[in-house]
Amino acid sequence: MxxxxxxxxxxxxxxxxxxxxxxxxxxxxxxxxxxxxxxxxxxxxxxxxxxxxxxxxxxxxxxxxxxxxxxxxxxxxxINTARPNALVEEAIHNGTISELQGYDTLKREVRYGKNSRIDILLSGSARANCYVEVKNVHMLRTKRLYEFPDSVTARGTKHLAELADMAAEGHRAVMLYLIQRDDGDRLRFAGEIDPAYAAALASAHRAGVEALAYVCRLTPDSIEAYRQVPVDVPEA
The missing domain is CATH 2.40.50.580 (OB fold (Dihydrolipoamide Acetyltransferase, E2P))
Known part of the structure; x- marks a missing residue:
């Protein structure tokens, strides 16, 4: 972009x-x-x-x-949290996010769950819908280790529960963490900052919610997602 x-x-x-x-x-x-x-x-x-x-x-x-x-x-x-949804959409369209390929249509901000909107809904005639929630990551306190969240996020915890509901209904559910910096190798979750979020992610993961993380390359001219990093999903 x-x-x-x-x-x-x-x-x-x-x-x-x-x-x-x-x-x-x-x-x-x-x-x-x-x-x-x-x-x-x-x-x-x-x-x-x-x-x-x-x-x-x-x-x-x-x-x-x-x-x-x-x-x-x-x-x-x-640091602009209004950018990640468009960046992820671009990365899906250009094939960078290989895990989210093969769908016929992509829609943004579709109503679902309990009065919420999913960031990206992927659908195809021959497969289950894929609900993708996008979160922005930019915290790095330890060398080469990205972390999320950097503050308590009740809204983020709610989104995890709703993704788990979609997985329970037979849909595909993905939490995608878009990292807007390029100096780390993996993503962990800061349970000491928001223990409720870490617990909700562990529960959602057990329910079938996938967790993906992609890193962006940034310059004063452009931002683009370009590489995947491992995600350390917390245990219950």
């Missing part, structure tokens, strides 16, 4: 109120950007870090700039 227009470089001053970030641009101007990330962003919101912003021409937007990337530990990290 290429960005629609070149990103603007800046220096992070502070991230606050979860969805706001003050950024200093190269000419010294200070602006407030939208931060599309509800998580804790551990290690990714330090004042002085280099960041990259996209800019919208929509006059109805309150904030023209959106925070897209940050540089942490000499690695470019994608």
């Amino acid at each position: 290429k960005f629609d227009s070149p990103l603007t470089e800046g220096i992070l001053i502070r991230r606050y109120k979860r969805f706001l970030a003050d950024i200093r641009l190269p000419d010294g101007t200070e602006i407030t950007a939208h931060c599309a990330n509800p998580g804790a962003m551990l290690g990714l919101k330090q004042p002085g870090q280099k960041v990259w912003l996209s800019k919208s021409d929509n006059p109805k937007r309150k904030l023209a700039y959106s925070w897209e990337l940050t540089e942490a530990d000499n690695t470019i990290v994608g």
Whole structure:
């Protein structure tokens, strides 16, 4: 996925109120950007870090700039949690995610479960539907080890239960973790941060829910999923 227009470089001053970030641009101007990330962003919101912003021409937007990337530990990290669904769709279409090939149709944001929407629904005439929930990963506290989640996610726990229900009904159910950084080798789950999520994943996995993780290659020009890493599913 290429960005629609070149990103603007800046220096992070502070991230606050979860969805706001003050950024200093190269000419010294200070602006407030939208931060599309509800998580804790551990290690990714330090004042002085280099960041990259996209800019919208929509006059109805309150904030023209959106925070897209940050540089942490000499690695470019994608922090915009609105990007992963489109990135996964692209990776399915181009064959990168081999486990999700062979379906006739792909639909986004389809209603299912208990008043929820599945991120991606794959279907084909000769096979069961495949429900794919996508989660963004960007935490790395130990060298080469990705972790999820970086904060308590009751919504994520709910999604695991609903995927387990789909598996029980005979459908295929997949939790796909899209990792927006390229400096690790495997994914573990931070049960010390959210024990309920880790327990729910163990239960969902026993019920037939698959867990996949794909890493992205990132530059200030583009993001693309390109390689798979092992997933350490927690035991009950």
